[in-house]
Amino acid sequence: xxxxxxxxxxxxxxxxxxxxxxxxxxxxxxxxxxxxxxxxxxxxxxxxxxxxxxxxxxxxxxxxxxxxxxxxxxxxxxxxxxxxxxxxxxxxxxxxxxxxxxxxxxxxxxxxxxxxxxxxxxxxxxxxxxxxxxxxxxxxxxxxxxxxxxxxxxxxxxxxxxxxxxxxxxxxxxxxxxxxxxxxxxxxxxxxxxxxxxxxxxxxxxxxxxxxxxxxxxxxxxxxxxxxxxxxxxxxxxxxxxxxxxxxxxxxxxxxxxxxxxxxxxxxxxxxxxxxxxxxxxxxxxx
Amino acid sequence: xxxxxxxxxxxxxxxxxxxxxxxxxxxxxxxxxxxxxxxxxxxxxxxxxxxxxxxxxxxxxxxxxxxxxxxxxxxxxxxxxxxxxxxxxxxxxxxxxxxxxxxxxxxxxxxxxxxxxxxxxxxxxxxxxxxxxxxxxxxxxxxxxxxxxxxxxxxxxxxxxxxxxxxxxxxxxxxxxxxxxxxxxxxxxxxxxxxxxxxxxxxxxxxxxxxxxxxxxxxxxxxxxxxxxxxxxxxxxxxxxxxxxxxxxxxxxxxxxxxxxxxxxxxxxxxxxxxxxxxxxxxxxxxxxxxxxxxxxxxxxxxxxxxxx
Numbered sequence: 001x002x003x004x005x006x007x008x009x010x011x012x013x014x015x016x017x018x019x020x021x022x023x024x025x026x027x028x029x030x031x032x033x034x035x036x037x038x039x040x041x042x043x044x045x046x047x048x049x050x051x052x053x054x055x056x057x058x059x060x061x062x063x064x065x066x067x068x069x070x071x072x073x074x075x076x077x078x079x080x081x082x083x084x085x086x087x088x089x090x091x092x093x094x095x096x097x098x099x100x101x102x103x104x105x106x107x108x109x110x111x112x113x114x115x116x117x118x119x120x121x122x123x124x125x126x127x128x129x130x131x132x133x134x135x136x137x138x139x140x141x142x143x144x145x146x147x148x149x150x151x152x153x154x155x156x157x158x159x160x161x162x163x164x165x166x167x168x169x170x171x172x173x174x175x176x177x178x179x180x181x182x183x184x185x186x187x188x189x190x191x192x193x194x195x196x197x198x199x200x201x202x203x204x205x206x207x208x209x210x211x212x213x214x215x216x217x218x219x220x221x222x223x224x225x226x227x228x229x230x231x232x233x234x235x236x237x238x239x240x241x242x243x244x245x246x247x248x249x250x251x252x253x254x255x256x257x258x259x260x261x262x263x264x265x266x267x268x269x270x271x272x273x274x275x276x277x278x279x280x281x282x283x284x285x286x287x
Numbered sequence: 288x289x290x291x292x293x294x295x296x297x298x299x300x301x302x303x304x305x306x307x308x309x310x311x312x313x314x315x316x317x318x319x320x321x322x323x324x325x326x327x328x329x330x331x332x333x334x335x336x337x338x339x340x341x342x343x344x345x346x347x348x349x350x351x352x353x354x355x356x357x358x359x360x361x362x363x364x365x366x367x368x369x370x371x372x373x374x375x376x377x378x379x380x381x382x383x384x385x386x387x388x389x390x391x392x393x394x395x396x397x398x399x400x401x402x403x404x405x406x407x408x409x410x411x412x413x414x415x416x417x418x419x420x421x422x423x424x425x426x427x428x429x430x431x432x433x434x435x436x437x438x439x440x441x442x443x444x445x446x447x448x449x450x451x452x453x454x455x456x457x458x459x460x461x462x463x464x465x466x467x468x469x470x471x472x473x474x475x476x477x478x479x480x481x482x483x484x485x486x487x488x489x490x491x492x493x494x495x496x497x498x499x500x501x502x503x504x505x506x507x508x509x510x511x512x513x514x515x516x517x518x519x520x521x522x523x524x525x526x527x528x529x530x531x532x533x534x535x536x537x538x539x540x541x542x543x544x545x546x547x548x549x550x551x552x553x554x555x556x557x558x559x560x561x562x563x564x565x566x567x568x569x570x571x572x573x574x575x576x577x578x579x580x581x582x583x584x585x586x587x588x589x590x591x592x593x594x595x596x
Contacts, residue, residue, distance in 0.1 A: 070490050089496055096494040102487045106509045106590045115505065119495040147589045 016082070017171050017203045018044040018067055023076035025062055025229075035228035036062050040076070042222065042231060044205060046170070049197055051206045051214035051221045053260065059229030060207045061175050067205060068094055068173045081170060092120060094171040095164030099179045101156035103148040103163075110135060110144035113163045120167055134162035137196060154185040161193070165200055174206045178213065187248075190216055194243045211264070215256045216243060223263040233263040329371055336370060339363040343370070369559040374566070377559040388560065392546060392567040399530050399542040400571055402458045406465025406533075407526035407575070411519060414470040418477020418511075419503065428478070439471050443529060448536040456537040461544075464533030469522035476518030480511025516583040523575040531568060543568055 025037040036059040044050050052060040065071045066078055069089040080088035088094065095116070103112045113131040122130070135141050138158040140151075148156055157177060164172050178186045190213060197204055208214050214221045218237050225232040237256055239247055247253055308315070339360035344353045362368060378389040385391055417435065421428040447464045454460040484506050492502045534544025543564065550561040 068494055070493060089494065092496055094494065096491060098487050098491075100487060102485060102491055104488065104506070104509065106512070106587070108589070115491075116495045118505065119492070119497045119501050 014045040014047055016043050017046050017048075017080065018042070018205065019077075019079040019082075020063075020067070021077045021079075023063070023066060023073045023078060025059065025066065025071075026074045037066075037073075038228035038230055040229070040231055044203060046203055047201060049204045049206065049217055049219045051208055051218040052224060053208055053211065053214045053221055053264070054224030054229065054232075055226045055264065056209065058224040058226045060224055063224075063229070064173050064175050064205060064207050067171075068096060092116075092167060093169055094173055095167070095169040097157075097160050097164045097172065097174040097177045099176040101148070101153075101160040103156055103159055105148055107148075108144065109140065109146050109148065109151065109159050112148065112159055113166050116163060116167050122167070130166050131162075134166050135159075137165070137199065138162045138192065154181055154189060157181065157189065158192070161196065165196065165202070168200075170203060172202050172204045174204060176207050176209070178210075179208070186210075186213065191243075191245065193217065198242055211257055211260050212248070215239075215253060215260060216247060221256075221260050223260060235260055235263065332368065332371060335360070335363045336368060340368065341365045366555065366558055369562055374559045374562045377557070378563055388563060392543070392564060395541060395543045395546050396567050396571045399527065399534065399544070400575060402461050402534075402542065403465050403523075403526040403530040403571075403575060405458075406462040406529060407469050407523055409462065410466040410469025410522060410526065411473050413466060414473025414475075414518070414522070415477050415515070417470070417474040418481055421474075421478050422481040422507070423499070432478075435471065435474055438467070443468060443532050444535075447533045450533070451537040456539070458537075458539060461530055461533035461537055461539060461542075465526040465529035468525040468529035472518040472521045472525065473515065476514045477511060480514025481507045483514060484510035512583075512587060516579065516587075519579050519583075520576050523579045524572045527568065527572040527575055543571065 020040050020042040023037055023040040024035070026033045026035050040063060042050075052063060054060050062071065066073050067080065067085060069078075069085040078085040081091075081093050083091065083093075103109075104115065107115065110128070110131045113134055114127045117127040117130060131144065132141070135144055138161055140155060140158055140162070143151060143155065148159070151159065157180075161177070164174075178189050181189060193204075194217065206214070206217060215235075215237055216239075221235040221237060222231055223233040223235065224230065235256060239250065239252055239256070310316075336356070337354070338356055339358040340356050340363040342353055342355040343365075344351055346352075356363075365373075378392075379387050381387050382391045386394075417431075421432060443464065446467055450463050450467075451460045454463060481503075488506055488510075489502070492506055497505070530542065531544045531547060534542040535548055539545060546564045547561070547568070550557070550564050554561050
């Protein structure tokens with residue numbers, strides 16, 4: 001249960017974009033069921049930036065995939081924009097960004113951004129205009145004619161972000177999008193993402209295991225416990241908007257980083273034990 | 288890679304250092320490599336004849352010399368392994384009541400290539416179509432793939448007359464025989480290639496609520512292209528073989544098949560003609576495989592560079 005006090009006042013009034021009610025997820029393995037998520041309740045409102053953080057194996061990626069209807073919950077309900085998540089997926093209510101850019105190497109950068117628009121049968125002129133606008137937004141306007149392999153990892157991930165925003169979804173789901181980037185690129189990408197989030201006024205759910213990243217980006221940080229994954233604590237991040245380079249030097253920022261770190265600390269021993277379970281689940285292919 | 292694979296065969300002097308002219312002119316490099324290997328084969332060929340072939344008289348100016356090889360090896364005899372210059376010379380001899388042999392063989396090669404192309408195109412489409420069906424239906428895959436594999440265990444030489452009798456003795460039956468040989472590698476590669484897409488790209492398409500045809504067209508087919516082209520090169524060579532074999536029972540006079548049949552009958556008296564024909568068949572196959580490679584380079588420009596022929 002999330003205490004209402006944890007929701008920033010501005011967001012509390014906004015309409016819910018994601019409503020998660022009593023969600024459980026159990027994976028079947030050869031040696032019996034593994035409970036990945038248990039009793040998750042979470043409401044995310046329009047314009048929020050919510051990070052899911054937790055030790056590896058806490059089911060945060062699974063929760064994101066359940067919101068996106070890429071996998072189903074074992075119990076409970078997920079509503080996106082007031083509809084069942086399955087309906088929301090068919091209505092193209094959300095965009096997705098993975099840890100890897102997952103660009104199609106046979107398409108140029110701009111045609112990669114156009115991919116969802118092609119699938120959704122946008123007219124050609126509109127596709128090209130949107131692709132141009134979004135590549136400008138991620139500061140890759142000059143690179144539309146290149147192929148993905150000609151771009152650095154950070155640039156490829158910016159293309160993936162442009163692609164997710166291309167069709168103006170109300171909700172963007174990001175699964176450790178900067179996890180594979182070096183620290184400096186990551187911080188720059190964080191700033192860029194903040195700018196894009198403000199300019200597009202979308203709602204973002206963001207999975208990460210970087211505490212500074214979660215605090216810097218979010219309006220709320222959802223701290224999850226290791227398996228079975230539960231919402232342990234929700235930290236409201238009351239840092240002023242817009243977040244800038246200086247945000248990371250504010251005292252309040254460090255206090256919040258400490259608060260999230262302490263909320264996570266209790267699990268460290270449990271997480272070590274869990275590595276064994278993790279390894280088994282990976283081997284059995286359900287991670 | 289071309290360079291490393293050939294490094295053991297070609298004298299080091301023929302290979303330019305990395306980043307030199309050979310890198311800037313890949314086609315020229317390929318031509319030099321092909322020529323180099325061809326020279327080596329010619330050298331080994333004539334060396335075998337020098338050591339163990341039949342005696343021959345060498346005339347240079349007014350001076351004549353009869354070379355008697357120290358050994359005798361049946362495989363190197365003039366009947367089995369004619370001198371290369373005999374094979375080249377016979378290209379300029381007229382065929383009975385016709386043009387010089389080289390012109391006749393070139394015409395036959397073009398005729399065969401045309402039929403092979405039709406068979407190849409039909410086989411490629413059939414193979415790809417089967418692949419598409421199989422990756423969408425496990426049931427049909429389980430039920431039919433064993434038959435597809437089984438079809439290739441029947442010798443083509445037994446299939447060809449059946450097809451020719453059923454469909455009539457025309458180039459169309461011949462193309463059908465070529466199709467029979469070409470659909471198989473394409474079907475097998477398509478089954479693999481259409482499943483070889485990035486799983487996360489699949490989830491991305493799912494998150495766009497893409498339809499099955501959209502996933503096929505925008506993800507699975509493009510992702511299968513490298514697999515398909517590997518198979519299409521095999522299929523191109525196989526289609527030439529299939530066409531030549533198909534031409535035998537159908538009695539088509541214009542193609543390489545008839546040339547093979549004819550010159551086989553005269554082999555004991557003029558083996559060099561069959562050898563010239565064999566070389567034409569090989570050239571025809573190589574030309575076709577080369578065309579497929581150019582098509583691949585064109586279709587995948589910007590994406591990757593195709594492997595060497």
